[in-house]
Amino acid sequence: MDRTTTISWIFLVALTVVTLFLSGIRQNYAALLIMIVAASKFLVVGFQFMELKRAHPFWKFLIVTYVVILTALLSI
């Protein structure tokens, strides 16, 4: 089994569990933290599973820009 892919999967599952704990926080910043974790998972799937890490910088820029803008819009 590919080591990097396996580590990415463990990291993604761990972040999912972290998200659950964050949802228990009753503070205004909790939603922002949850969305930042979701954005991180989004980028791990994009760069590792979808292999965007090997793609042209244009595609990397596009996916990062998308998730940053969306996270900002959803957290305001």
Next chain:
Amino acid sequence: MDQETIDSANLYYPPGGILLWIIIFLELATFGIALVAMVYSGKAEPVLFHESRLSLNVTYGTINTIFLLTSGFFMALSVKAAKSGGKRRARKYLPATILFGTLFVGLKSLEYHEKIVAGSSLGYNTFFDYYWMLTMFHLVHVIVGLVILVSVYFGVNKKNGSTSIQDIEASAAFWHMCDLIWLLLFPVLYLTF
């Protein structure tokens, strides 16, 4: 173009193919706009959205997230196996990919059944209108993805089949897109309101 000659670093050949990436960004834009609309609707009815959100089963949502991530993990392994040892090696991990995708559909169906029995169906309130529209639209993509994966599995099983490594990579990109969309839907629907 043969797989051996494809350079993913080329602007016109992202992993999975440029056409699929155009589709992926169109899908991401569509879901993104819908999620932003939902968040802004939630600001108009904060109590209703909060109470409706609390009625969703977070455990189901979390388990389904893990199902999709695990399915995506096996899909990524399938692509790597096909690239390193030939397309027929993708057969090793594709059944697990399909299994976890099917588990997602099964658990989502159970969740839908419970919501319908509880009377929280489409039209119940604004929150559940978004919930049903977004999750059902996503589920349709998952089902289409599963059909593609089953087709790819049988394609690579044939000794002289026409399924190429690029086909496997394109189906993987579509499948991972379902992951990406769910990773955005899950926190907004189940956790943040």
